[in-house]
Amino acid sequence: MAYETITAAPLTPRIGAVISGIDLSQSLTDQQVADLKQALADHQVIFFRDQRLDPASLKRLGRHFGPLQAHALKGLPDHPEVRKLHADENSKHVAGEEWHTDMTCATVPPMGSILYMHTLPTLGGDTVFASMYAAYDALSDRMKAYLEGLTATHDGKLAFGRFDPTGTFPVAVHPVIRTHPVTGRKVIFVNRGFTSHINELAKPESEAILQFLYRHCEDNYFQVRFRWEPHSVAFWDNRCTQHLAIWDYYPQVRSGFRVQVEDTPVEVAAAAE
Numbered sequence: 001m002a003y004e005t006i007t008a009a010p011l012t013p014r015i016g017a018v019i020s021g022i023d024l025s026q027s028l029t030d031q032q033v034a035d036l037k038q039a040l041a042d043h044q045v046i047f048f049r050d051q052r053l054d055p056a057s058l059k060r061l062g063r064h065f066g067p068l069q070a071h072a073l074k075g076l077p078d079h080p081e082v083r084k085l086h087a088d089e090n091s092k093h094v095a096g097e098e099w100h101t102d103m104t105c106a107t108v109p110p111m112g113s114i115l116y117m118h119t120l121p122t123l124g125g126d127t128v129f130a131s132m133y134a135a136y137d138a139l140s141d142r143m144k145a146y147l148e149g150l151t152a153t154h155d156g157k158l159a160f161g162r163f164d165p166t167g168t169f170p171v172a173v174h175p176v177i178r179t180h181p182v183t184g185r186k187v188i189f190v191n192r193g194f195t196s197h198i199n200e201l202a203k204p205e206s207e208a209i210l211q212f213l214y215r216h217c218e219d220n221y222f223q224v225r226f227r228w229e230p231h232s233v234a235f236w237d238n239r240c241t242q243h244l245a246i247w248d249y250y251p252q253v254r255s256g257f258r259v260q261v262e263d264t265p266v267e268v269a270a271a272a273e
Helices: 030-043 055-063 132-137 141-147 156-160 203-217 266-272
Strands: 007-010 017-020 045-048 083-087 112-119 127-131 151-155 171-175 177-179 186-188 195-198 223-226 232-237 241-245 254-261
Touching (some): 007 030, 017 030, 030 045, 055 112, 127 132, 127 232, 132 186, 132 203, 171 177, 186 203
Antiparallel strands (some): 007 017, 045 232, 083 254, 112 232, 127 241, 151 171, 177 186
């Protein structure tokens, strides 16, 4: 795929590309934004090297793609839309240490997330992303038909309770099989981090189907693994990916900032057509 203002180097046949030829710390032109949107649609997660960002410039970057969505956990005091991700020798847990799709406990989960990492351990700390397009396509026709029309409950306490045991977190219901609003492709939309149960099934059946889907979605065949370097950026489409932050670097420091971009509610998008 050719773009006017950027170059994309795919990392696997199914997911991921490294983008070059752009400075994310500067205000972007309309064509640059259009090219990045197309690259995200083409590759599901896009990566950038040698970008120097701070919370203010990260917010400006995110707003090129839509309003920013506050996270369920607190943001920075001066930048509430920005979440600091930091792990060191005192950490008991780290963000994203199990497979998940961001904030699916929200009624309208974020369209995407942009993560900037400025400090990395000497080794380790990779993030793995998986394509839910590829995961869906690999299901048998009978399994696709079985899952169509089912819904699942996503509970924020499953993911965030360990960080704030007394907190109150959102709960939402989403289709097990979702159609991506931009590409029209189908995806599997359940994840270990947030999904508690499938609503239309008895508990044993729900647990069995979910465990099958989790293992299926985590197949290496659907993945790209990103090795971070200082001042790298990842921008992923939350509607068609899952990811896992590998915590293999304790007690070293890994630190950065993240913003989430709001999605358009399905009913609003449909009414606008």
